[in-house]
Amino acid sequence: MPEADKEGERYSIEKPQQTPGFFLKGSHQLDWGMKNRMARVFDPTSGRTVMLAVDHGYFQGPTTGLERIDLSIVPLLPDCDALFCTRGILRSVIPAECQKPMVLRASGGPSILREELSDEQIAMDMDDAMRLNAAGVGIQVFIGGEHETRSVHNMTKLVDAGLRIGIPVMGITAVGKNMVRDAKYFRLACRIIAELGAQYVKTYYVEEGFETVTATCPVPIVMAGGKKLPELDALTMAYNAVQQGAAGVDMGRNIFQSDAPKAMIAAVGAVVHKNMKPKDAFDLFKTLKAKNNAVAEAAE
Numbered sequence: 327m328p329e330a331d332k333e334g335e336r337y338s339i340e341k342p343q344q345t346p347g348f349f350l351k352g353s354h355q356l357d358w359g360m361k362n363r364m365a366r367v368f369d370p371t372s373g374r375t376v377m378l379a380v381d382h383g384y385f386q387g388p389t390t391g392l393e394r395i396d397l398s399i400v401p402l403l404p405d406c407d408a409l410f411c412t413r414g415i416l417r418s419v420i421p422a423e424c425q426k427p428m429v430l431r432a433s434g435g436p437s438i439l440r441e442e443l444s445d446e447q448i449a450m451d452m453d454d455a456m457r458l459n460a461a462g463v464g465i466q467v468f469i470g471g472e473h474e475t476r477s478v479h480n481m482t483k484l485v486d487a488g489l490r491i492g493i494p495v496m497g498i499t500a501v502g503k504n505m506v507r508d509a510k511y512f513r514l515a516c517r518i519i520a521e522l523g524a525q526y527v528k529t530y531y532v533e534e535g536f537e538t539v540t541a542t543c544p545v546p547i548v549m550a551g552g553k554k555l556p557e558l559d560a561l562t563m564a565y566n567a568v569q570q571g572a573a574g575v576d577m578g579r580n581i582f583q584s585d586a587p588k589a590m591i592a593a594v595g596a597v598v599h600k601n602m603k604p605k606d607a608f609d610l611f612k613t614l615k616a617k618n619n620a621v622a623e624a625a626e
Contacts, residue, residue, distance in 0.1 A: 351546050352545035363492065364461075372598070374598050375574035376408075376594055377407060379578035381410050384431050391587075395415055402591055403420075403421075405588065408426060408429055409429070410578075413430050416430065416458060428458065428459070428460050428461055430450060430464070431449070433480060444477060448480050451487075452488060463484060465496070466500040467499060478518070481524060482522050482523060485522070488525075494526065495524045496528055497519035499515040499529040499550075509536060509539055512529050513538060528550050529548075540571030546574075550576055551575060551576065575598060586618060588614070589618060
């Protein structure tokens, strides 16, 4: 086994990676169709996205907030930039007249009943993604996990298929229960995913060194929302992530498990696209929540 080099430390955070001719990092040499799909997911004006993640049912079933996607998520579609969901939910629940770009979960296997979740396989053919007019697909990559090699090969197979037909792949860093979530791990995982061809990466925010994760990843990073946090904390995490180089968020539970999801997704959008400070965004959340509640009460 070759000896691993010492991890580098010259991150040059003060020198952003150049993107001649296109607004997204690492995307300027992609084909037209791939760029067009990326420009649907990421706002060309801000260069960022608020993706609404509702794919949790692929291994958790009807988790809190996603019991009835027709009631909880469809009303939020006008407020997101893109939806991350499974093809089953897309076909059965999401209105076909919806003009929002869809990014589809493309991996699956073990359920929440299993201890080892890295035993995933490709769960969707890229032809079906094309048939569904998807703007992209997403797949877990378990760097350091028991089934690391298979998950990497799952992703590269999708990357090859996506390149043939112009559909981008979002590689998702999946962290095992017993693994350390720190900047060193995410620098490794995100870089491997990008090196092996994913057009963008979804990963978790860490308070120390996140700017080194985004600096050393040559393609856009979107921040995973993770577990439910108090609204101000979630807005602060999103703000810090984009200020430290993330190209937006793919947030689920911190939106649909909020007691005011529509107000929360609007506040997240203000943070991501307008650089609104967290406290101001939280005030916006409270204002919109009160307004929405008043409208609902008047309609009763």
